[in-house]
Amino acid sequence: MTMSEPTAPGEDATIAQLEEEGDVAADYLEGLLDIADIDGDLSLDVRAGRAYVSVENEDGGSLAPLSDPDTVQALQELTRLAVQNKTGRFSRLILDIGGSRxxxxxxxxxxxxxxxxxxxxxxxxxxxxxxxxxxxxxxxxxxxxxxxxxxxxxxxxxxxxxxxxx
Missing domain, CATH: 3.30.1370.50 (R3H-like domain)
Incomplete structure (x- = not known):
């Protein structure tokens, strides 16, 4: 994967850049879920100029510790930093875990x-x-x-x- 053209915080990202953010975020989150030994299905979407990443599973209880609003916010910030580190662009990605949003x-x-x-x-x-x-x-x-x-x-x-x- 190549690094795309940087996007400043106030600039709108292209659909391709937002899809790339979603892919990078999904890779990062899959690694975190593996470390925590939590099963999760990730879905990616682009809406209203933002990449959305959702983590769900059939046993919603295993996601419960991660779906607390403060935890989701912290994981979202970590994921945004991982995306920014990989793409060189500011990210406004939204993370949803177990319907937390x-x-x-x-x-x-x-x-x-x-x-x-x-x-x-x-x-x-x-x-x-x-x-x-x-x-x-x-x-x-x-x-x-x-x-x-x-x-x-x-x-x-x-x-x-x-x-x-x-």
Whole structure:
């Protein structure tokens, strides 16, 4: 495999580059799963300008230790670094383990619902806790679907979302 043209963090990657990211990520994750002696089936996809890698197996219980949101986030960052090291490009790859992303989206929907309830009770705005850029993007999408407005504030690990009425 040859190293593709570097892509800066703000630039969009081509489909071929995203597919390459998925392949590199899958190789890296297969190695990790082998070390941990965990069976997993990997599937690769390209959606919305990102490579998505999902790890599933029929015995979801064996993936349970890896599907905790903090663990998925850590493994995603390690996988992104492995991809960047191999391709020379910044990666925005998304990792899902055992349906962890769907579970997290449901948690974020509940969080937004509680914030909306605070707005319904008269609050002018509702702040959510700090979260990753991917989670903030999901929150912005959920908030927009509910006809509200959201903005992110803060820097680094303290970056959080504030919701208000339009």
């Amino acid at each position: 769907d579970a997290r989206r449901s948690q974020l929907e509940s969080l937004v619902d509680r914030a909306v309830a605070r707005l319904d009770e008269g609050a002018s705005q509702a702040s959510l806790p700090a979260m990753s850029s991917y989670e903030r993007k999901l929150v912005h999408d959920i908030v927009a679907d509910r006809g509200l407005v959201s903005e992110s504030y803060g820097e680094g690990a303290d970056r959080h979302t504030v919701i208000r009425r339009a």
